[in-house]
Amino acid sequence: MYAQTVRYDQFGEPREVLKVEQRLIEPLKQDEILVKMSERPINPSDVIPIRGAYKHRINLPAIPGYEGVGTVIDTGPFAPRSLIGKRVLPLRGEGTWQEFVKTTAELAIAVPDSIPDDIACQLYINPITAWVICNETLQLSSQQVLLVNAANSAIGRLFIQLSALFGFRVIAIVRNARYTGELMQLGAWHVIDSSHVSIYESIMSVTNGQGAHASIDSIGGPDGLELAKSTRAGGIFLSLGLLSGVQVDWSTISKELGVLPQLFLLRHWNQRVSVSTWHETFEKVIDLVQSGKLLLAEPGAKFALHEVKEAVQFAESRHRTGKIILV
Missing domain, CATH: 3.90.180.10 (Medium-chain alcohol dehydrogenases, catalytic domain)
Incomplete structure (x- = not known):
């Protein structure tokens, strides 16, 4: 055939x-x-x-x-x-x-x-990635702050929704203010339009000068570095995507900023989990989708x-x- x-x-x-x-x-x-x-x-x-x-x-x-x-x-x-x-x-x-x-x-x-x-x-790709990052990789506690750029993307919206389930707060970074209302309704704590204001200054203002506990970068390049600068020393900078096609400056992030850079690849998680864990994770995500808690x-x-x-x-x-x- x-x-x-x-x-x-x-x-x-x-x-x-x-x-x-x-x-x-x-x-x-x-x-x-x-x-x-x-x-x-x-x-x-x-x-x-x-x-x-x-x-x-x-x-x-x-x-x-x-x-x-x-x-x-x-x-x-x-x-x-x-x-x-x-x-x-x-x-x-x-x-x-x-x-x-x-x-x-x-x-x-x-x-x-x-x-x-x-x-x-x-x-698969976005829901499982978002669930594993929130549940296993970052494990942010209640009221801790997570930065997410490209926040209006499919996966960005999932991180915002999962923040309500896990109790952490999301500062969503977008390049167009028209998405602000939708992202706030999904559960974002704050939305920053990077086309009009400084990401770093805005986040420092929102977090009382402390910076975020963790950040998720889907863009790379200068945008990713700006995200890392807005993450407090000892926090996690998680590289998830490369929409710009440009790698972030890993050396600056780890040596100069004191932020812990990590790269998330779903295939690495696939390789290390058992078949039973693979199915159990899907069951959790599917339950959330069926119940309307994850759109x-x-x-x-x-x-x-x-x-x-x-x-x-x-x-x-x-x-x-x-x-x-x-x-």
Whole structure:
């Protein structure tokens, strides 16, 4: 059987290197399942590798996409046949930007009927990352202050919502004041528009000159360094993303500022946790989504898989609203 697949043979701009091809679906191995995909969101973490940011650990040709939802249509000889017809998240197997995805049965996450595909396809990268950082990495106590830049992003909004559950306070940093009301309603303690005021001066004013206990940087470069300067000595500076494409000055952060720099990679957490912990973590996040305590990004425009170049371009434009989805 052949199926539609997005792939790239070299690193570069998505519009130049992404190809849509027909790929032969090989027979399933003993514990594998085959999932017919329904929806896949476009996240920055999907696109950044295409441009070559992690070329040291990506073997070409590669298929993009880390998450999505679909229905199991076949299983290998040792995988439960009862999975056929069930909606799952086929994770940590093949890239999800293809018509069919293979993964191992034990890592597939079952999706409750109450969660529609638009939301289910987003249940992995951002929610699990945010939960693990809050619950395991930072472990901020009540009333401690966390700085989050790119706070209007999908994951930025999750940190704000989780602050209500864990009891810490979030200072949300944005570049457009029109998001202030929404972020405050989600639970932000303060919102700072960095296009009009100094981040450092504003945070020092809000924290009575103490600075934040921790900060999460999704941008890098000068923006990340400004965040680190606003974090008190001994606090944690957590690098989560690189939207600017520029690395932060790690030496300045650790040696001159006395802040503890850390890099969070979800794949490292994946490698160290047991399969049972993997499933238990998803159960907690799914419970929060079902109960309405954790709201994921509203779906925006949807593009067919063969329109992937246009979809990525639109996802990175200022005109988009909501999460852009490949169907």
